[in-house]
Amino acid sequence: MSVELAVGVDIGGTKIHFALVDDEGKLYHQEIVRTESRKGAVVVLNQVLEGIERMCLAVPAYTDREKLRGIGIGSAGQIDFATGRVAFAVDTLPGWTGTRIKEEVSARFPGLRVIVDNDVNVQAIAERRYGAAQGLNSFVCLSLGTGVGGAVVENGQLIRGTFGGAAELGHVSVDFNGPRCSCGNRGCLELYASGTGIVRLADERAAAGLYEGQTDSRSVIKGWLDGESSAAAVMDVVIAALSTATSGLIHTFNPQAVIIGGGVSEAGEPLLTALRSETALRTAPAMWKAVQIVPAAVGIQAGVIGAAAQIWHYA
Amino acid sequence: MSVELAVGVDIGGTKIHFALVDDEGKLYHQEIVRTESRKGAVVVLNQVLEGIERMCLAVPAYTDREKLRGIGIGSAGQIDFATGRVAFAVDTLPGWTGTRIKEEVSARFPGLRVIVDNDVNVQAIAERRYGAAQGLNSFVCLSLGTGVGGAVVENGQLIRGTFGGAAELGHVSVDFNGPRCSCGNRGCLELYASGTGIVRLADERAAAGLYEGQTDSRSVIKGWLDGESSAAAVMDVVIAALSTATSGLIHTFNPQAVIIGGGVSEAGEPLLTALRSETALRTAPAMWKAVQIVPAAVGIQAGVIGAAAQIWHYA
Numbered sequence: 001m002s003v004e005l006a007v008g009v010d011i012g013g014t015k016i017h018f019a020l021v022d023d024e025g026k027l028y029h030q031e032i033v034r035t036e037s038r039k040g041a042v043v044v045l046n047q048v049l050e051g052i053e054r055m056c057l058a059v060p061a062y063t064d065r066e067k068l069r070g071i072g073i074g075s076a077g078q079i080d081f082a083t084g085r086v087a088f089a090v091d092t093l094p095g096w097t098g099t100r101i102k103e104e105v106s107a108r109f110p111g112l113r114v115i116v117d118n119d120v121n122v123q124a125i126a127e128r129r130y131g132a133a134q135g136l137n138s139f140v141c142l143s144l145g146t147g148v149g150g151a152v153v154e155n156g157q158l159i160r161g162t163f164g165g166a167a168e169l170g171h172v173s174v175d176f177n178g179p180r181c182s183c184g185n186r187g188c189l190e191l192y193a194s195g196t197g198i199v200r201l202a203d204e205r206a207a208a209g210l211y212e213g214q215t216d217s218r219s220v221i222k223g224w225l226d227g228e229s230s231a232a233a234v235m236d237v238v239i240a241a242l243s244t245a246t247s248g249l250i251h252t253f254n255p256q257a258v259i260i261g262g263g264v265s266e267a268g269e270p271l272l273t274a275l276r277s278e279t280a281l282r283t284a285p286a287m288w289k290a291v292q293i294v295p296a297a298v299g300i301q302a303g304v305i306g307a308a309a310q311i312w313h314y315a
Numbered sequence: 316m317s318v319e320l321a322v323g324v325d326i327g328g329t330k331i332h333f334a335l336v337d338d339e340g341k342l343y344h345q346e347i348v349r350t351e352s353r354k355g356a357v358v359v360l361n362q363v364l365e366g367i368e369r370m371c372l373a374v375p376a377y378t379d380r381e382k383l384r385g386i387g388i389g390s391a392g393q394i395d396f397a398t399g400r401v402a403f404a405v406d407t408l409p410g411w412t413g414t415r416i417k418e419e420v421s422a423r424f425p426g427l428r429v430i431v432d433n434d435v436n437v438q439a440i441a442e443r444r445y446g447a448a449q450g451l452n453s454f455v456c457l458s459l460g461t462g463v464g465g466a467v468v469e470n471g472q473l474i475r476g477t478f479g480g481a482a483e484l485g486h487v488s489v490d491f492n493g494p495r496c497s498c499g500n501r502g503c504l505e506l507y508a509s510g511t512g513i514v515r516l517a518d519e520r521a522a523a524g525l526y527e528g529q530t531d532s533r534s535v536i537k538g539w540l541d542g543e544s545s546a547a548a549v550m551d552v553v554i555a556a557l558s559t560a561t562s563g564l565i566h567t568f569n570p571q572a573v574i575i576g577g578g579v580s581e582a583g584e585p586l587l588t589a590l591r592s593e594t595a596l597r598t599a600p601a602m603w604k605a606v607q608i609v610p611a612a613v614g615i616q617a618g619v620i621g622a623a624a625q626i627w628h629y630a
């Protein structure tokens with residue numbers, strides 16, 4: 001019983017995932033609770049503290065108590081990495097902005113190392129240690145879920161910017177005349193290449209009599225895979241917008257890989273194939289030769305695994 | 316006569332600028348030659364070597380010979396910083412791709428330190444040491460000239476990517492349905508916010524009977540500043556496209572500043588004011604509060620000054 005473990009915590013707007021994880025990304029004990037986001041930041045923070053407490057109590061079942069190496073947390077929102085404070089969070093976690101996660105957790109669990117970062121950043125760490133980015137020093141992660149999240153590793157380091165807001169790649173525009181986004185910009189990637197983006201495009205076409213059937217993103221993707229032309233017309237727009245963003249990211253970062261994850265990416269190889277062909281057309285040849293577009297490999301537990309992995313990543 | 320000097324060389328498609336520069340960015344001796352780009356890479360490289368030779372011969376007029384600290388070079392194209400080799404250059408310098416600048420210069424001037432980087436990267440170094448980015452660790456430079464060049468400093472370091480191709484910001488798209496660019500992509504920033512982009516937009520409108528007068532970029536900008544409505548209609552598109560890109564860069568890098576340079580930026584404060592108002596509308600408030608959009612401050616000699624400044628920057 002001498003394995004080293006870390007507590008991983010993945011804080012999202014709908015659920016909080018806790019786990020005991022070793023430095024090979026293996027889960028020993030886990031628990032998922034529904035985020036009481038409506039009740040405000042104090043309640044959510046308390047959920048986090050109590051969940052960590054339960055993980056700590058579970059440690060002796062798996063290893064010696066002193067083998068708990070620390071607590072790694074990934075949270076939705078923009079995180080100031082140095083202070084572990086939420087610099088900005090959207091309305092999926094009301095009041096979360098300003099929460100001093102690192103400080104509060106450290107106060108409750110003295111003697112344990114606490115590291116806090118953005119949820120997509122920790123997924124990038126998981127991909128680097130255990131997944132599609134092993135051995136890579138320069139890569140971009142795009143997480144295509146309800147929205148679009150991003151993380152960028154350049155020269156082996158996550159880019160963070162001034163206060164930890166960097167790599168908000170869902171709010172890079174691909175159409176300066178496009179529809180207005182909640183962020184203020186027009187034509188943001190998130191309006192096309194996310195679950196809600198796909199629904200928006202399908203609804204728009206349905207209203208114009210150009211789309212039939214369910215407009216939820218799973219149905220649209222299934223229709224596209226089944227060769228339905230009205231679903232294909234929607235996905236053509238999704239793929240054009242996404243490949244334009246991917247090309248822009250390649251021209252911006254000259255990365256070794258662009259890693260595609262999130263719910264939408266469950267469309268799998270057909271989506272990746274279409275994305276590769278269209279991005280190839282839109283990218284300068286020297287840049288294109290140097291890069292691969294690959295699926296995320298760690299899977300749906302990448303959030304909690306990456307959160308814990310920070311403890312070894314920053315050792 | 317004890318000032319320390321470096322040779323700075325700025326290699327562009329139309330001219331090569333040589334200078335002796337001190338570590339405060341002051342020029343002591345300089346020479347500009349027309350680039351014999353049509354004659355191919357060997358001839359151009361020879362021009363570079365001979366120009367450096369003349370700078371070395373001029374040193375004793377300004378300082379003791381042993382006070383020459385090195386040779387800093389900025390070149391058009393994508394430069395592999397570690398090897399000082401041209402990874403990729405466009406047709407303004409035919410055959411330049413593959414040229415081993417650092418190796419050749421080092422062989423000819425043994426005992427002198429030689430550093431080679433991309434021309435916009437060295438301008439970013441000049442802005443950081445002597446210009447608009449003093450004290451900043453996170454900023455983006457956009458150079459709006461014939462094309463659009465970029466450089467990004469994140470956490471105090473220039474981003475480079477896999478082979479030095481990073482920050483090709485002119486080829487980030489702002490319209491996924493836009494016109495095809497030479498790079499393969501559609502709607503690249505360079506098609507709108509460069510000298511040639513402005514001409515293209517004005518020509519397009521002139522052909523449709525919507526624009527009168529000269530369509531060169533200087534005339535369009537002057538017409539806009541003079542309140543001519545047909546020129547203003549062109550510049551509205553330029554500003555919308557540019558602010559969309561600026562917003563995207565702010566969401567990507569969460570920088571402290573976006574620094575605007577290049578010939579187009581000579582439109583001055585009215586352009587910056589318009590760019591600021593439009594970018595403010597298109598940027599998430601937390602990101603916008605953290606950033607300033609400012610003009611480049613080093614001026615037209617930033618290329619040669621930044622080239623030389625590498626010698627102290629990487630000391």
